[in-house]
Amino acid sequence: MDTLDVSRWQFGITTVYHFILVPLTIGLAPLIAAMQTMWVVTGKAHWYRLTKFFGKLFLINFALGVATGIVQEFQFGMNWSEYSRFVGDVFGAPLALEGLVAFFLESTFLGLWIFGWGRLPKLVHLATIWLVAVGVNASAYFIIAANSFMQHPVGATYNPDTGRAELTSIWALLTNNTAMAAFPHAVAGAFLTAGTFVAGISGWWMVRNMRRARTVTAPEAAKLEGDARTMFRPAARLSLLVVIAAGVGLVYTGDVQGKLMFEQQPMKMASAESLCHTATDPDFSILTVGTHNNCDGVKHVLEVPFVLSYLAEGEFTGVTLQGVEDLQAQYEEQFGPGNYRPNLFVTYWSFRAMIGLAAGSTLLAVAGLWLTRGNRVPDQKWFSWLSIAAIPTPFLANSAGWIFTEMGRQPWVVAPNPTGVDMIRLTVDQGVSHHSVWTVWFSLITFTLLYGALAVVWFMLIRRYAVEGPLEHDAHPPGDDDEEPEEPGTPKQLSFAY
Amino acid sequence: MGLVEVWFILIAVLFTGYFVLEGFDFGVGMLMPVLGRRKDADGDTRRRVVLNTIGPVWDGNEVWLITAGGALFAAFPEWYATLFSGFYLPLLLILVALIVRICAIEYRGKIDDDNWRRRCDWGIVFGSWVPAVLWGVAFANIVRGVDINAEKVVTSSLLDLLNPYALLGGLTTALLFALHGAVFLALKTADEVRVDAVELAAKLALPTVPVAGAFVLWTQLAHGKGWTWILVAAAAAALAGVVALTRAGREGWAFALTSIAVIASVVLLFGSLFPNVMPSTLDAAYSLTVDNASSSPYTLTVMTWAAAFLTPVVLLYQGWTYWVFRQRISTKQIPPSIGLPLGRR
Numbered sequence: 071m072d073t074l075d076v077s078r079w080q081f082g083i084t085t086v087y088h089f090i091l092v093p094l095t096i097g098l099a100p101l102i103a104a105m106q107t108m109w110v111v112t113g114k115a116h117w118y119r120l121t122k123f124f125g126k127l128f129l130i131n132f133a134l135g136v137a138t139g140i141v142q143e144f145q146f147g148m149n150w151s152e153y154s155r156f157v158g159d160v161f162g163a164p165l166a167l168e169g170l171v172a173f174f175l176e177s178t179f180l181g182l183w184i185f186g187w188g189r190l191p192k193l194v195h196l197a198t199i200w201l202v203a204v205g206v207n208a209s210a211y212f213i214i215a216a217n218s219f220m221q222h223p224v225g226a227t228y229n230p231d232t233g234r235a236e237l238t239s240i241w242a243l244l245t246n247n248t249a250m251a252a253f254p255h256a257v258a259g260a261f262l263t264a265g266t267f268v269a270g271i272s273g274w275w276m277v278r279n280m281r282r283a284r285t286v287t288a289p290e291a292a293k294l295e296g297d298a299r300t301m302f303r304p305a306a307r308l309s310l311l312v313v314i315a316a317g318v319g320l321v322y323t324g325d326v327q328g329k330l331m332f333e334q335q336p337m338k339m340a341s342a343e344s345l346c347h348t349a350t351d352p353d354f355s356i357l358t359v360g361t362h363n364n365c366d367g368v369k370h371v372l373e374v375p376f377v378l379s380y381l382a383e384g385e386f387t388g389v390t391l392q393g394v395e396d397l398q399a400q401y402e403e404q405f406g407p408g409n410y411r412p413n414l415f416v417t418y419w420s421f422r423a424m425i426g427l428a429a430g431s432t433l434l435a436v437a438g439l440w441l442t443r444g445n446r447v448p449d450q451k452w453f454s455w456l457s458i459a460a461i462p463t464p465f466l467a468n469s470a471g472w473i474f475t476e477m478g479r480q481p482w483v484v485a486p487n488p489t490g491v492d493m494i495r496l497t498v499d500q501g502v503s504h505h506s507v508w509t510v511w512f513s514l515i516t517f518t519l520l521y522g523a524l525a526v527v528w529f530m531l532i533r534r535y536a537v538e539g540p541l542e543h544d545a546h547p548p549g550d551d552d553e554e555p556e557e558p559g560t561p562k563q564l565s566f567a568y
Numbered sequence: 569m570g571l572v573e574v575w576f577i578l579i580a581v582l583f584t585g586y587f588v589l590e591g592f593d594f595g596v597g598m599l600m601p602v603l604g605r606r607k608d609a610d611g612d613t614r615r616r617v618v619l620n621t622i623g624p625v626w627d628g629n630e631v632w633l634i635t636a637g638g639a640l641f642a643a644f645p646e647w648y649a650t651l652f653s654g655f656y657l658p659l660l661l662i663l664v665a666l667i668v669r670i671c672a673i674e675y676r677g678k679i680d681d682d683n684w685r686r687r688c689d690w691g692i693v694f695g696s697w698v699p700a701v702l703w704g705v706a707f708a709n710i711v712r713g714v715d716i717n718a719e720k721v722v723t724s725s726l727l728d729l730l731n732p733y734a735l736l737g738g739l740t741t742a743l744l745f746a747l748h749g750a751v752f753l754a755l756k757t758a759d760e761v762r763v764d765a766v767e768l769a770a771k772l773a774l775p776t777v778p779v780a781g782a783f784v785l786w787t788q789l790a791h792g793k794g795w796t797w798i799l800v801a802a803a804a805a806a807l808a809g810v811v812a813l814t815r816a817g818r819e820g821w822a823f824a825l826t827s828i829a830v831i832a833s834v835v836l837l838f839g840s841l842f843p844n845v846m847p848s849t850l851d852a853a854y855s856l857t858v859d860n861a862s863s864s865p866y867t868l869t870v871m872t873w874a875a876a877f878l879t880p881v882v883l884l885y886q887g888w889t890y891w892v893f894r895q896r897i898s899t900k901q902i903p904p905s906i907g908l909p910l911g912r913r
Binding site: 566 | 616620637643651660671679719866889901908
């Protein structure tokens with residue numbers, strides 16, 4: 071492998087790793103804010119316990135999200151310096167805005183939220199978690215606007231004197247139609263992730279409490295059943311409604327995004343469908359076998375008519391779609407010799423994995439809402455298994471989606487906009503830094519080992535805290551019964567300390 | 569003054585903010601084992617007092633670096649690209665250290681186990697020392713100049729970066745941040761930890777004053793300008809006053825002085841650099857300057873508006889956070905560990 075390959079693997083590994091943690095943060099922050107709001111509004115202690123319980127899981131996840139995010143900010147300059155020179159004038163702006171608008175907000179107010187229990191007035195403290203929720207979503211918007219420039223460059227012009235892309239309209243950049251579709255899609259994915267996470271854990275706890283209640287003494291059983299009914303059941307219902315809403319949002323934004331891609335990045339969609347040759351009303355492929363990268367070696371096993379035409383243009387018939395080979399010929403004519411095909415195997419299967427994995431959350435939502443209908447609390451063993459099994463599926467779907475959208479853009483790092491400035495385009499081999507391959511191998515191995523070790527710690531902590539459940543010392547909100555001793559000289563204990 | 573000069577100043581402001589705020593965070597992390605290694609008191613409680621002085625704020629402090637990086641990318645893409653690809657291995661080490669430190673701080677209290685805490689403490693110490701040294705090495709090299717060829721690529725090897733001037737720079741930042749952290753701890757703690765922090769600050773000042781003085785003077789003589797003598801004087805005066813004020817129990821003023829020393833040093837580095845942003849030692853014609861490394865006027869204009877509106881807001885709410893958590897922390901205020909045991913009970 072040469073420097074380019076190692077650099078691509080490094081960016082891929084570090085980004086996928088970062089984006090395992092990010093969606094949970096983005097989705098869970100508003101969910102926790104909602105739980106805390108329920109506590110402040112209703113005064114019911116179980117909402118407080120839920121806030122603390124999921125808050126702990128949120129913080130374990132947030133730490134590693136921040137840690138892996140720092141690398142991303144510098145990796146452009148470290149490994150992709152030629153790319154950074156070419157697009158820095160445009161690409162740097164949303165990155166700097168992300169720092170100024172979002173990162174400061176989330177990090178500062180998260181500190182206030184963690185340490186502010188019992189110190190800030192209730193409503194001010196509630197506001198801090200809402201600001202964290204706003205911050206994490208705002209950061210998603212800015213970074214997706216930056217990424218969307220690479221997929222569909224707008225708001226910029228090519229300066230032949232400097233040989234670089236230069237920003238002409240920040241407004242056009244921030245309202246790029248690609249960003250306007252990708253941002254809600256990613257946020258819906260994040261809400262699906264967090265909703266499934268909360269519903270999965272709550273579902274598991276409901277079943278566990280109900281089954282344990284059968285084997286213990288009456289007062290203990292009443293407590294276990296009470297927790298299942300008054301705490302985990304509302305948490306599960308709330309998060310499953312979020313899952314449903316997110317699912318609907320994903321389908322809609324995914325459809326919008328797909329139609330944009332057919333128009334703006336036809337090669338990506340042609341390879342997602344293994345559509346090798348231009349055809350009118352091609353069938354939608356569900357399953358293929360064969361060597362994908364040798365286009366003609368693909369055998370289409372299972373196909374359905376009309377779907378693809380609808381996905382592409384919203385019509386059932388009369389839609390002509392370009393194939394990979396025809397686009398390749400067209401690009402060679404337009405941009406000179408070269409291979410303009412992405413890895414067809416990866417794009418084909420990541421697209422299907424992204425869509426297929428949504429089944430996990432869907433099953434959990436249907437089963438969970440059905441089993442908790444009326445005033446029921448489920449105690450079926452299979453439901454606790456389903457609850458746990460569903461949790462990883464949206465994480466995998468998020469990864470698959472990003473792998474599809476990023477690897478479908480290959481060989482471009484800035485894909486040419488068919489209706490934009492022709493010279494704003496860059497292939498990945500033009501964007502990579504001039505390092506020796508060993509230098510990049512060294513950083514790749516370092517990050518992979520470090521991230522691998524931290525992933526183990528992260529998983530262990532999340533699992534440990536989820537299995538421990540809401541803790542006893544979080545049973546009562548601070549300041550409810552023990553008003554602070556107003557004596558000077560006897561300082562109050564900190565409500566939280568590292 | 570044109571927009572490129574404004575942005576040079578803003579980049580300097582962001583890095584100054586980073587070094588003032590993370591300077592004491594690093595110092596706190598560096599000194600945690602020193603102040604926590606006392607036999608007469610419960611060492612872990614003392615380490616928690618030390619760590620919790622920066623508890624609610626260290627994450628926000630670190631964002632100054634992220635934003636400085638983003639602002640560098642936006643305003644001076646050539647500088648961003650050359651700097652971070654050229655200083656590849658030092659930056660990699662800094663990133664590894666920051667990652668380890670973040671996780672160590674956040675995860676330390678999650679498990680109630682001595683070995684777990686010991687490992688996290690190692691992470692915090694490693695994650696504080698490494699950037700404290702390497703940022704000094706990196707910035708000294710930026711000011712000194714490195715081999716930059718006509719393609720704007722740094723061709724200096726790692727060993728070239730470890731020259732005497734840069735190593736003195738690394739030693740200076742490490743000592744300065746340690747002193748800054750010690751004074752911050754004296755300001756933010758109570759009782760016995762405070763007494764020890766004052767003593768430690770006095771001890772640290774002994775090597776810091778000559779080392780930092782030598783580095784600042786070397787910088788001034790080799791790269792400085794007429795007006796930067798003011799900064800040399802300010803840094804020297806500030807450092808001289810630190811010990812006396814700490815001993816007199818005026819930790820607030822002492823902290824103001826270490827902050828001034830850090831600010832003066834960083835401004836001296838940026839002032840010596842201007843109008844270059846990365847001078848080349850191969851040929852002055854290859855040097856990156858504020859003019860040939862900057863973004864287009866439109867980008868700079870947009871970013872200026874954004875910075876003009878957002879920076880005061882950030883300063884306001886970060887300042888408020890410091891106000892909310894302004895009380896000193898004593899060992900009596902540290903609650904018992906709420907971490908879970910490693911295995912299930």
